Amino acid sequence: MPKLTINDQPVEVPEGMTVLQACQMAGVEVPVFCYHDRLSVAGNCRMCLVEMEKSPKPVASCAMPAGEGMVIRTNTESIQKARKGVLELLLINHPLDCPICDQGGECDLQDITMAYGPDSSRFHLNKRAVPDKNFGPLIETAMNRCIHCTRCVRFATEVAGVPELGAVYRGEHMEIGTYVEKSITSELSGNMIDLCPVGALTSKPYAFKGRPWELSHTPSIDVLDAVGSAIRIDSRGREVMRILPRLNEDVNEEWISDKARFACDGLKYQRLDRPYVKDASGRLQESTWEEAFNTIAERVRETDGSKIGALAGNLADAESMVLLKELMTSLGSPHVDAREEGSILESGHRCSYIFNTSISGIDQADFVLLIGTNPRVEAPIINARIRKNYLYNGLQVALIGEAHDLTYPYAHLGNHPQILEEILKGKHTLAKLLQDAKCPMLILGEGALSRKDGSAILHLAREIAEKYGLIHQGKGNPSDHWNGFNILHKAASRVGALDLCIVPEKDGYGTAQIIEKADQGKLEIVYLLGADEIDVGKLKKTFVIYQGHHGDKGASVADVILPASAYTEKDGTYVNTEGRVQRAFKACSAPGDAREDWKILRALSETLGLPLPYNTLEEIRARMVEINPLFEEVDVLQRAPWTSFGKSGILEDSSFKESIENFYMTDSISRHSVTMAECTRQILGRDQEKRTGTHG
Known part of the structure; x- marks a missing residue:
């Protein structure tokens, strides 16, 4: 040294x-x-x-x-x-427009000039003029301010893997741009705003909306995917003004996805701010909490518990899911599920449903097999980690599934699950590569697990992991441990739900069965806790209670609507895809009469005459620790012991399908974001997706 x-x-x-x-x-x-x-x-x-x-x-x-x-x-x-x-x-060519620059107050050039700069200039020349560039709906440009540090160019090329930025011309005439004017297509492009040391790149949705000293800063986590990126929520009064990344080396380093950063304007539109009850004519009418609860209670009292089902959505916090499960149990219903996509993952074998390698552990891998997943849109931060390993260590990547531009080279093996059988039998060329790798890993996506043969695919993936040394159980030395079996989730609620057993009890119905039975009229009541990613058209024959924060798909078929708080408006616990228990914190108040999810369920249980024994968030969290001791430690990653799981079965003769069609609109918040709608139009080149029961 x-x-x-x-x-x-x-x-x-x-x-x-x-x-x-x-x-x-x-x-x-x-x-x-x-x-x-x-x-x-x-x-x-x-x-x-x-x-x-x-x-x-x-x-x-x-x-x-x-x-x-x-x-x-x-x-x-x-x-x-x-x-x-x-x-x-x-500063010869830098415009003196600090009073109207959105970077003012958090500008490196401002701060460094104050600390190290001269008190006057010897140059009195005309400043050069550079036309502003159109980088799309997310980044506002003022290229007169650019000092040619090339941070944005290097980020786009190295981290994002989308080399669309570069320098043209030479010397004094040099300009940063996209060569041919176009929108930047990276899912991580907003990070260039943080990197820019001057005001050349600023946030277009946030432009001229506020100053940093006017905002309240709340540390929290992102819940729009399952990565659990550390974020800072900047709010003013009751409005979330912007979302920025926080440093977390183990999860997101200092990057966040564009959806996590820019979808926050969706919190302002189409919000549910008061209860609604459907009248005799089938129209939703404004109501009070008491009237809404009494309507639910009347219907529940005349319904057998076995004919009531409940679904928890992708954005549900762990506390509310625990109360939902206990309320359904007290009503005599075993039909509770939190797996909206219909996957076959079950509670009990934690190693079977988490990202065992850990997100930071990707850096150690020397071979990655992707199965039925597109990490670039399902988890851009994880995709950036894989690319980072490829750049620094030459990581080899293979894909079974639909071919996509993943920002790094990979071997496309095909798009049918039978390839897994060939690998297991050693008949595929990939078998040798897996055998020779020292730290191989596989990543299994929900696109593979939500198929009818998902259980068989999970079983095959486990057998491949065991046969080709993806699991090393070191004796005594923690550095010898390696578990390369990984599930990549898309929903922030998924791992927490599985940890807390928010799955059907014996003889209970899962998501697909609840929807099917409701369509057949065999379920009379369905409770949707923010569940919007389902086929709501099949719930028209049943009495639907929708508890959520947006007038989204679930609200469009609801008989009673209970307005809830969004993730920025409540304290809540989530577990990310690698099994890390995390906390989100309240940054601002919910609109109107909306309440926190756990409080709504607690109050409803009182009206039903089955009061749940929890009066504070701390009491619910104590109950969560009783169910699973892992919830006692926050932001600590605990290794899951390797066990046997999965059931062998017959594979379907069908190819893997894309699990996310539109990265910018995957949940009730981003679907109501004007910014995300503009990204859909300009970057993906399609009109804003039609939203059932909502107005753009």
Whole structure:
């Protein structure tokens, strides 16, 4: 490990570090524009110049490897002069529009100029004019402010894997753009806004809506997919103004998907803010909570418990699902399910339904087999991790399923499940690659598990994992443990529901059966806890109670509507796809008479004469710990012991189908987002998806 001296302070750093990183380790501040920890070194802003002993001129610390015996000084008179010179040159063409710039208050150029810049300029030239570019519905551009740090270009090329940005022309005439004007098509494009050190790239939906010092900041997690990305909710009053990423090295690093970032405007539209009850003519009429509860109670009292079913949706928090299950149990109903997509995953064998490798564990893999999944749209953050491994380690990837542009090269093996049988028997060329890999992993998508032969596919995947060494159970040394069997979920509620046994009891109906029995008139009441991703057209013969926050698909067939809080308006517990227990926190109040889900269920149980024994969120969470002790520790990843699961069966002679047709509209929030509708139109090139029972 090299030892060097920084500002007369001895420092020892790992091999391969740069001088800039050594300065950061020593607690010495060095200003930067183009440098970023997760991007390649460009070395083109020259803001990080430092003095190095025996060097005739200052060196760019971001590009200089730290070496043994180096003597570095970062705050000498010549370095201060050099920094002022760099900033003076950068500001020659920079417009002085800070008062109207959306980056104001959180701008690196502003802060660094205040700390290191000159007090005047020697240049009095006309500023060059650069036309603004149209990057699509998400990113607003003001290219006059661009300082050519190329962070956006490197992010698009390296992290997002969509090399649509680059530089044209030379010298003073250089411009950053998309060559041919077009919308940026990456699902991670919004991260360029965070990376931009000036106001050249800002948020188009948030433009001129607020200033950072006006906003309240609430740490939370994203629930629009199953990754559980760490986010910060910025709100003003009762409105969510924007959502930004928080650093979490184990989950999302410092990136979030565009849906997580920009779909928040959907929280303003088509909200349910008061109860509704359907009258004799079949029209929904505004009601009070008492009237809505009494209507439900009257219907429940004249219905046998065996003819009542309940479904929990993809955005449901763990607390509300526990209360829903206990309410149905007290009514005598075994028909409760939280697997909206109809998968065959069951509670009891945790290793069979989580991402066992862990998201950060992807970095260690040397071979990945994707089965019936498209991680680029199902989990863009996980897809970025796979790409990162490919770039740094040459990760080999193979896919069984529909071919897509995954932003990294892969071997497409075909699109039918019979390939899994060939691999298991050793008759496929992939078998040798799996056998030779030291840390192989497979990722099984819900597109494969929601088929009729999903159980057989799960069984085959387990046998492949066991036969080809995807599971290493190290003795004593945790570093020897490796579990390469992974399920990639799309719904934030799914793993938590399986952990808490929110599945049908013995002789109970699952999602598909509940819908089928309701269509046949054999179920008289169906309770939808935010369940919108089902065929609601088959529920017209039954009495539907819909509890949710948007007038979405479920509300369109409801006889009683109970308005609930969205994830930004309540405290709740979720479990991400790797089995990490996480907490979302309340950032603002729900509109009108809407209430938190658990409070609605608790109040309804009182009206039904079957009061649930919980009066606070803490009491419900204590009950969750009783059901599954894993809920006692938050944000801790616990390894699931490997067990036998799955049932052998006959595979269908049909290909895998796409599980997400439109990345930008997958839930009741994003379907009502004007921004996501614009992305659907401009990026995917199709009109806004028709929404049952809603108005655009």
